[in-house]
Each structure stands twice: as C-alpha cells, then as structure tokens.
Amino acid sequence: MYKSCIFDLDGTIIDTIQSMTHSITLTVGRFGYAPLDEGHTKLFVGDGYRKLVERALLYSGDKDLVHYEEALQIYEKTFRENCLYKVKAYEGMPEFLNFLKDKGIKIGVLTNKGHERAVECVEAVYGKNYFDQIIGEGNGIRVKPDPAGAFLMADRFKLSPSQCLYFGDTNTDMKTGTNAGMDTVGVTWGFRDRQELEAFHPKYIISHPDEIRHVFE
Structure with a gap:
C-alpha cells in the first residue's frame, strides 16, 4: 500500500x-x-x-x-x-487530492520550477499548507531526473521509496521515479503524449485522476 x-x-x-x-x-x-x-x-x-x-x-x-x-x-x-498568469488546476485533481488526504496519504510536490515560484503557484491554486511538502529547484537540490529530490521527500515523510507513488507528465518525470525506485504514474493530460510516457514503462498511465483511485480503495 x-x-x-x-x-x-x-x-x-x-x-x-x-x-x-x-x-x-x-x-x-x-x-x-x-x-x-x-x-x-x-x-x-x-x-x-x-x-x-x-x-x-x-x-x-x-x-x-x-x-x-x-x-x-x-x-x-x-x-x-x-508565474500566476491564467494558471488553474486540472479537471478532477482537487477532488483526487482531497480523496488522498482523507485516506491519510501524504502528498508532496517535486518540481524543476524554482522553489519560490513553485510555492507561490501551488499556494495560489490549492491554498497555503495544503501539500505536506513542496520541493522546487534550488537550495542545492539537483534537478530531475536526478532522484535526490525524490529521496529527500521520502525521507521527510519517513517512508521508503517503495511506499511512494510518483506522478508526472514527461519523460523526465518517468526517469525520476524510476531512478528513485518509486512506482510511476504517467498522466496524459499534461504537456507530452502517451507515446512518450509509454516508452519509459510507468506502472500506470491515466487520462483522469479518478482512474487511479482504485489503488487506494
């Protein structure tokens, strides 16, 4: 689990x-x-x-x-x-994140966006302190697909990488999860197509957040 x-x-x-x-x-x-x-x-x-x-x-x-x-x-x-120009949550994502929180699942953001801008953007859309951790580029953290940030977040959660599920929309994300020893979820609503994600053999590929809920039921 x-x-x-x-x-x-x-x-x-x-x-x-x-x-x-x-x-x-x-x-x-x-x-x-x-x-x-x-x-x-x-x-x-x-x-x-x-x-x-x-x-x-x-x-x-x-x-x-x-x-x-x-x-x-x-x-x-x-x-x-x-950085906040016309930003918005993807369809179904707020509901899915609330579902995870209700299940007691820790949620974090790991991004190559600069840390200050990442925090600003996430808080503008989801509110302050909604995520348990946010780690962006900077503070000596090497950019993805280096797994350092993923390892750091797992450590902050006091979890092993195998207990973490990593979500992303690009080849960089799929490499990050794999490099960190985490199961990966490729999402097709983002910036790259399904073919790019499939080439890196994620455990799951989804086109809507609801498609992964069964894993936590």
Whole structure:
C-alpha cells in the first residue's frame, strides 16, 4: 500500500502552460524573435528554466546562444511577474487530492520550477499548507531526473521509496521515479503524449485522476 503520492507540478497538478508561454514569448521578444506557441513551449519545458530558455533561443534562431545569459535574467524577472498568469488546476485533481488526504496519504510536490515560484503557484491554486511538502529547484537540490529530490521527500515523510507513488507528465518525470525506485504514474493530460510516457514503462498511465483511485480503495 502506498503511503505517499509525489506529484510533478507543471502539466500534472496545475495547468501552467499559458504562464510559461507568455513569459518565454516576452523574453525572446526582447531580442526580436517571434512569439512561441503553446505546442512548442510544452516541448521545451520540464527540465528547469535554463533549459527552457536555451531551447527557446535555439528554436528562435539564436544558434550560438549569444543571448543566453541575458535571456536567463530577463526570463527570471518576467516569470516572477507572470508565474500566476491564467494558471488553474486540472479537471478532477482537487477532488483526487482531497480523496488522498482523507485516506491519510501524504502528498508532496517535486518540481524543476524554482522553489519560490513553485510555492507561490501551488499556494495560489490549492491554498497555503495544503501539500505536506513542496520541493522546487534550488537550495542545492539537483534537478530531475536526478532522484535526490525524490529521496529527500521520502525521507521527510519517513517512508521508503517503495511506499511512494510518483506522478508526472514527461519523460523526465518517468526517469525520476524510476531512478528513485518509486512506482510511476504517467498522466496524459499534461504537456507530452502517451507515446512518450509509454516508452519509459510507468506502472500506470491515466487520462483522469479518478482512474487511479482504485489503488487506494
């Protein structure tokens, strides 16, 4: 029986694609590049904001990344001002999280989003202190798919990795769970397609949170 559920943030518990698309578009626009659409942003996110900026610049035509360092600073400031832009919970997720809490299951968020922005975003959608733990990029925690953050959260919960179920929407998340020795759940409502998730053989693939409730009944 699982005693904890650890969730990725972007594309898993909160739909943040508009905030990131808006912020990265404003960033590359400072250098005269065209706006990015949500489809490309979904492909560029998942590995931290530095990779997002790098991928967006390369796609936009900055093949030598001459604007990279400046763009990082611009994006950090821009995203700080826009991280709550049109963010919302995914359908069925608030009800599922309440179900888990009623069952006494510990719930946590492990994300490559910067820690301060992660806390701000989660609290805006779900309220303060709703999750038992939130761990974002920073404070010496290596980004996913390194399992360090997953191990740290399991340790804070005083649980073994095998007692934790890890949820995410990208290959990075599937690797994270596997690297940490946790069973993984691939969610198809996020930023990547089912085919990408299947390639990493998660224990479960779901298209709505209700599809995993039976595991806790």
